[in-house]
């Protein structure tokens with residue numbers, strides 16, 4: 220009898236040890252998972268037309284819950300699908316968080332990056348010693364190893380930092396790459412292979428690529444974009460914006476094409492902490508939202524500190540220690556926009 224209680228007590232205690240990570244969790248039940256290539260082209264060798272290369276396609280990995288909701292969440296970072304998978308301390312990332320809530324989850328690698336790295340053209344790789352740049356670009360602090368005091372990162376955990384900075388792939392921030400990514404993604408969107416109720420969750424330069432995807436797609440499968448710290452916006456050609464192209468925009472498209480963005484039922488541009496209103500990209504996000512709304516759309520800018528009281532979020536809030544709270548805001552957004560329905564009780 221006492222042995223039984225002792226074992227029970229041990230069991231409780233050993234669970235207590237892990238309680239930091241314990242939360243009421245429903246299991247992840249999948250109907251299926253898999254992946255496919257999409258877009259791209261086949262080119263012939265200059266030496267022999269019989270020797271071909273299939274290249275410049277994108278790669279989509281998917282996880283479909285047993286009883287799925289209607290909205291497909293397509294997770295898109297310009298150079299790391301890993302950031303969607305885990306929190307900085309290894310805890311639960313958006314992928315599992317939203318699979319538990321029965322959303323179909325897709326992880327996208329655009330042409331030439333990640334698991335789609337078979338380019339049609341010669342590529343050069345020159346190491347650019349980017350650890351310092353990663354620290355600053357991902358807004359862990361104002362300068363290298365100088366963390367924001369309230370940052371949602373396990374700053375004492377060198378392993379976590381090593382994981383974070385190694386999570387990035389070579390990122391190709393050129394006009395050509397933005398076009399290639401949005402070409403392949405728009406074909407994927409129109410194909411029906413990722414459902415007819417798509418919401419892109421993007422980070423960083425992925426935001427510009429997703430906006431261009433909505434501009435290029437021809438049917439109504441894309442419903443929304445939630446862009447975390449989007450670096451790059453798309454504008455119509457009637458507002459005197461000077462296009463800068465490259466990997467970070469601004470991109471200027473004919474008004475008729477811009478109106479396709481305004482057709483999406485919900486767009487949200489989300490900012491982490493320590494992003495001043497005067498910063499060019501914050502200003503661009505406000506102007507882009509205003510123009511989208513002017514043409515009948517529904518875009519908002521959400522600053523996690525000012526509007527939601529969440530402090531210390533980085534460039535990648537969905538991987539931050541406080542990502543459950545950021546995820547709760549996404550839940551609300553999906554709900555408010557009627558994007559949380561289940562696939563088969565919608566009648």
Ligand SMILES: *[C@@H]1O[C@H](CO)[C@@H](O)[C@H](O)[C@H]1NC(C)=O
Pocket residue numbers: 267268269
């Ligand atoms: C290409 O293939 C065709 C048909 O198999 C063959 O007749 C031709 O000789 C090949 N050409 C080259 C350059 O290998």
Ligand SMILES: *[C@@H]1O[C@H](CO)[C@@H](O)[C@H](O)[C@H]1NC(C)=O
Pocket residue numbers: 405406409435436437
């Ligand atoms: C959408 O239609 C335009 C005009 O026909 C075409 O150029 C473009 O390739 C189409 N987009 C996709 C993703 O098929």
Ligand SMILES: *[C@@H]1O[C@H](CO)[C@@H](O)[C@H](O)[C@H]1NC(C)=O
Pocket residue numbers: 459
């Ligand atoms: C457009 O912007 C340019 C550069 O910012 C400025 O010089 C020009 O006057 C503007 N034109 C109009 C019609 O507002």
Ligand SMILES: *[C@@H]1O[C@H](CO)[C@@H](O)[C@H](O)[C@H]1NC(C)=O
Pocket residue numbers: 484485517519552555556
């Ligand atoms: C616009 O978006 C907001 C915030 O996501 C949402 O609450 C609202 O219902 C949307 N409005 C329409 C007309 O769809």
